Amino acid sequence: MTFEKLTMAQALNRALRDSLAEDPSVLVFGEDVGPLGGVFRITDGLTAEFGDDRCFDTPLAESGIVGMAVGLAMNGMRPVVEMQFDAFAYPAFEQVVSHVAKLRNRTRGRVAVPLVIRVPYAGGIGGVEHHCDSSESYYAHTPGLHVLAPANAADAYGLLREAIASPDPVVFLEPKKLYWAKEEVDLSRPVPGIGRAAVVREGTDATLIAYGPSVPVALDAADVAAQEGRSLQVVDVRSIVPFDDATVCEAVRSTGRAVVVAEAAGFASVASEIAARVTERCFHHLHAPVRRVTGFDIPYPPPKLEHLHLPSVDRILDAVDDLQWEES
Amino acid sequence: MTFEKLTMAQALNRALRDSLAEDPSVLVFGEDVGPLGGVFRITDGLTAEFGDDRCFDTPLAESGIVGMAVGLAMNGMRPVVEMQFDAFAYPAFEQVVSHVAKLRNRTRGRVAVPLVIRVPYAGGIGGVEHHCDSSESYYAHTPGLHVLAPANAADAYGLLREAIASPDPVVFLEPKKLYWAKEEVDLSRPVPGIGRAAVVREGTDATLIAYGPSVPVALDAADVAAQEGRSLQVVDVRSIVPFDDATVCEAVRSTGRAVVVAEAAGFASVASEIAARVTERCFHHLHAPVRRVTGFDIPYPPPKLEHLHLPSVDRILDAVDDLQWEES
């Protein structure tokens, strides 16, 4: 075991590097991912190390990037493309929904689409409009895609490696605000795979269910709650699609109360899904309806107002307070 | 009151005609909406009657259509654009999400975007791939849009008229499979407006919540259930955004059981939202978890298999049977 201090950004960079080194069919491309190393430096050094054929800049067109990736995947490659920011993936939406997600099914499995679409996503970084969208629900609602959202450096490394090796297309959501947090990690230690959630904090009174950028907030809330004498369990969803019903439901059944936390606007979102499916599966274990703490149903706010929009420790604790404790 | 026999297609055509006649700023455009009258003939005769300046064909580019509509709306027009089929609206996704939905908010209300995006949507017509997508969840999840789905000719007329007159952008989802059903309607009679659901069948045992193409299926299910001695209430959501919590929740509280019916893949969908919010609001009135009868989490199937995918009377009744009757 070799622990080292790494940021999530570095862990992602390492995952790309290791995948490129291991499998000659892996290609990394997108806008500014070459000599610049990406605006978040996730692809730093890759062109220098692997050459412009393996890690390269494209013309500025997201539908083009994803569409070309589909063709590369059809012909034996494993493209890993970067969408510069969440909202700048929208021009590729038709390619994602009508081809990336459907080509395997269309061809009865004869054509696989082993590609990864990396999306630096969500807010909390003081970004201006279009740079902070939580777009996971669009992808999660689209059958044929896997949708992952790591919340720590180890998961970022492990899940990205697995996503690149996967025979299926993966939308890989990277919480921008977690890029720079340093952690002690051992990259050689395997993490739970695609389709697996993780209980990241044990607790007995209620369960917080979160993913991506909301996991640290949920953990903070659990810390504060503990000081107030309430024991909150935290589940990190990790893999939005496929969803780990077993782990999540076992957790909720153990506490009988649940709050789903997510940055995205709440309406018709992944948080809605989690609330609905947990309720379907755990109804008689629930002392209170599953609460959702999500972004408001508004466009992502400007930097000066984003703190009011994002799920906060206080808002999570308010929701926990609402879980009808008097009745149990 | 003057009842007449009309199809939904005719009612929509009438709505466009009446709006064009009433307000010179209304423009209708898209692919094949001119001389051909649209592939579903919804714009039949409009170019002949109002001229090519008011109802016109565009080059074949959906982002272009929606983007130009945004500009027209910025400069005093009320564009009503047609996306030829659900899946062919995806190229316009960036324009819809990043501009149509956000321009009012971006400009603090100084620039309104009074436009309507008509989308013939959903399945049940034996269409090949890309012609049967239920795309409502993508729009419903996007703050800034109104999302409507009529289920009968009178609503189609009334809601489309209101959508065109609305100061806000509306995604208007027209269930293709209902285009040709003839009904007795009185177009002069106002229907409930945007933001209003309607109880379309009274019932006491359980509530079916549906919209668009699923409403007739829910009504059929209620008919069959009635023969089997079970009284099902049916709520037609009509307006997905804004959602009518009051009507829907009152209905569910009155029966204590609910099934949401929708064609779209269930995961992270409008059906998830309805199940989640009804549960949040009616938890202690519920004898059983809210059940969802939705499309599977798969790409829309080919014609020969679609009947297995679509919510059916039997599947709805199975879900109703599951609502834990023994316990109440």
Place this chain on the structure above:
Amino acid sequence: MTRDLDLLPSEEPVRLVDPSGTAVTGATVPADDALLTAYAALVVARRLNDQASALVRQGRLAVYPSSHGQEACQVAAALVLGPEDWLFPTYRDTAAIVARGVDPVEVLVLLKGDWHSGYDPVATRVAPQATPLATQLLHAVGVAHAARLKGEQTVVLALCGDGATSEGDFHEALNFAAVFRAPVVFFVQNNEYAISVPLARQTAAPSIAHKGVGYGVPGERVDGNDVAALLTVLGAAVDRARAGEGPQLVEAHTYRMQAHTNADDASRYREDAEVAAWVERDPLTRLEAYLRARGALTDELATSYSEAAEAVAAHTRDGLNRDVEPRPDDLFAHVYAERTPQLAEQAAMLADEIEREAAL
């Protein structure tokens, strides 16, 4: 500054054989053998179009977008490719896929409604027929670029219509191909209409081939009903791409003789006289006249071609008339390499429904 002029198309579409079947003065027409092969394929393509349209009327196909009148383009697109090359067709290019050697019964699976696509794209080197317009052009670039990276000599020929050139993906595909010098021949069948919308409402450009220069891609235009010209122009484009000189844009001037599909009513937007004028430019009669005048096409050969085409039609009919039992589990089997727990649950629910139904 001659570079931009080199990228512009010729002043008139390239034509080698005129509508009466006479070689244009000075033209280098392909050898008779090659044209006889093409002619045989044209006869099959025409017969297939007619057969498929009949199958729609008989309710065996949900819909059929016919390439009647465009067969020269269909055939040439297939014949200029080698076995390792790739073809990227649209919904209208059934005849091209068949000309490439794919079983029409497998090709028509999409329009019959059994599944979204019937043939094996990897084995046949033919992508699934694309419906979302222009999207396939980018896939073509990707396949071509992968071939280049692997050091293979593969060329990709990607088809689209005049209408599709208006989509953003057309732009992005030509640009990506040019920047990466991908070996792609973009072949636009300009049949004057996108459903009901005439070319004049589609573009104000001097021609579609003029769109090439904006990407640094040579544009050429060709008489789309002259298979000799098509074989020559497309063949040269394929050779050029194979030689590593990058993509090319070829526009064929042709005409959609029938409605967009059987569901369309062309009388709403065009005059019969316009259609009639194109009958005289029919690709089959033209080539037939040329080959007969040269004595290359004998009655005997013509009969054998017709018989071969009839055989294809009969095979198509037989195949389409066979009902294939739909397999409900197919709904879940191919969404992912391995089905998710959610899909397994849903498949089990459906299987249970079907079992209960059967037990009734």
Place this chain on the structure above:
Amino acid sequence: MTRDLDLLPSEEPVRLVDPSGTAVTGATVPADDALLTAYAALVVARRLNDQASALVRQGRLAVYPSSHGQEACQVAAALVLGPEDWLFPTYRDTAAIVARGVDPVEVLVLLKGDWHSGYDPVATRVAPQATPLATQLLHAVGVAHAARLKGEQTVVLALCGDGATSEGDFHEALNFAAVFRAPVVFFVQNNEYAISVPLARQTAAPSIAHKGVGYGVPGERVDGNDVAALLTVLGAAVDRARAGEGPQLVEAHTYRMQAHTNADDASRYREDAEVAAWVERDPLTRLEAYLRARGALTDELATSYSEAAEAVAAHTRDGLNRDVEPRPDDLFAHVYAERTPQLAEQAAMLADEIEREAAL
């Protein structure tokens, strides 16, 4: 067939005043008055760029994409428009908006982070600065088409960068504008880079102006650091559009002298020498030299221009240094004309949180 050639740009970018400030032989340079006005605006634009960059360093702006080096384009884009015309700027075009008369403090609201946009687009006839690349070009077409339908003489000038020309929306916008003959001038500031990506990776075209012919739109290119040439070429395009002759594409050859934004590190992808070479082509020194040589620009005038620019900078500083109390209810107030019940509920929840917070 001269039509296509008419649509191609001139062999070299139009230049009227060379980098040393000397008029090109035979050139018709705009009158001194017009150039003095432009020069004054250039001085403001340069000062504003420097001021804004300083405000980033001071933490008063989140980010600033400077148009340092591109000020001639910025100023010309504003000066060729009449009061009823519309300007569609990008994130990089702050100086153009200010040159059109909008208060820089309002313009910088976006980058300060108080709100997404600060000025009134309808009153100023300046669209909000667009971030999603090329999307605004379609809005420009719509605004122009609406004007045409209303019988107004409005012209729309839409800005974008070289990188943005690769997006599908660029293609669709030029095509729609051409087909509807919308009075739009598409003005591309080719500053050689899209963040780190050089033009050669963006397109293989002979020039961006060559993209016009594929839409039937005349393309022209111009020295982007020569404000005299810009005023002339853009002015002609605006006149042409106003006269109902349709859209035009103008490419300015210029250079982004600084990093993409302050957050960018240009040393990773370009050499200092490359930047240094462009210093000699600076738009301000060039025009200054020209006007001084003609005796039109006196020291006195120069001082008054500098003072005016300083005043703008001071006003900008003051405005940006004022903290604006964010209004939480703004989050909900403008999503729809009337807030939905859901938003009302959410606003109430937030108000309650804030109230409880305040009570602590």
